[in-house]
Amino acid sequence: MNFETSKNLGGVGAILMFIGFIMPFVQAFGILLSLVGLILVLVSLKGLADYYNEAGIFNNFLYGSIAGVVGVVVAGLAVVFAVFTMLSDFIYAIYPTWNGDWATLPGLTPDASAIDPTAIMPFLAAILLVLLVLFFTAIIVAIFMRKSLNSLSAKTGVGLFGTTGLLLLIGAVLTIIAVGFILIWVAMLILAIAFFSMKPQQPQATAQAVTPS
Numbered sequence: 001m002n003f004e005t006s007k008n009l010g011g012v013g014a015i016l017m018f019i020g021f022i023m024p025f026v027q028a029f030g031i032l033l034s035l036v037g038l039i040l041v042l043v044s045l046k047g048l049a050d051y052y053n054e055a056g057i058f059n060n061f062l063y064g065s066i067a068g069v070v071g072v073v074v075a076g077l078a079v080v081f082a083v084f085t086m087l088s089d090f091i092y093a094i095y096p097t098w099n100g101d102w103a104t105l106p107g108l109t110p111d112a113s114a115i116d117p118t119a120i121m122p123f124l125a126a127i128l129l130v131l132l133v134l135f136f137t138a139i140i141v142a143i144f145m146r147k148s149l150n151s152l153s154a155k156t157g158v159g160l161f162g163t164t165g166l167l168l169l170i171g172a173v174l175t176i177i178a179v180g181f182i183l184i185w186v187a188m189l190i191l192a193i194a195f196f197s198m199k200p201q202q203p204q205a206t207a208q209a210v211t212p213s
Helices: 003-025 029-052 054-096 102-107 117-156 159-176 179-197
Strands: none
Touching: 003 117, 003 179, 029 054, 029 117, 054 117, 102 117, 159 179
């Protein structure tokens, strides 16, 4: 894959991630869009890693992506476990006549005397654990991706790649508050600009030997 193809794939992929990052708030299609964008960026970085003969450009971004997928899957399984075990036990306590069919809940009357605030504490603790897993996953992902982008910045001379990596790391740390997600979103746009700002390596001029006349 040549330089121009890698450059354009990376730019398009970053734009798709930029758009998809906010679309899950509107529709689930945004998740698929972000995934496609991530794949395009990975393909682009593989080509650029070969072009610049720097494996870390691709490998670190790949490690970060894998860590992100694993973290999200683990968190998702934990949520499912919490909902269908801990929360269901709490629901059985306040709806003694519940038969386990979630569709029948709206028609049942809760038994207020059976409500024990401590009964839901394990569920809340599980949700907190999930949030912590996602938080530390985001930081690990950002660290690996920043290494990749810093390497690319050094090879291309495009400082925006380094800026993107820094924003990703700061955004990951600040995901505990809303501003972190905004920084990550902005980082995707800057990444797209960085890709499209790249220029191919210029061949070095061969020094001519000067012979005395």
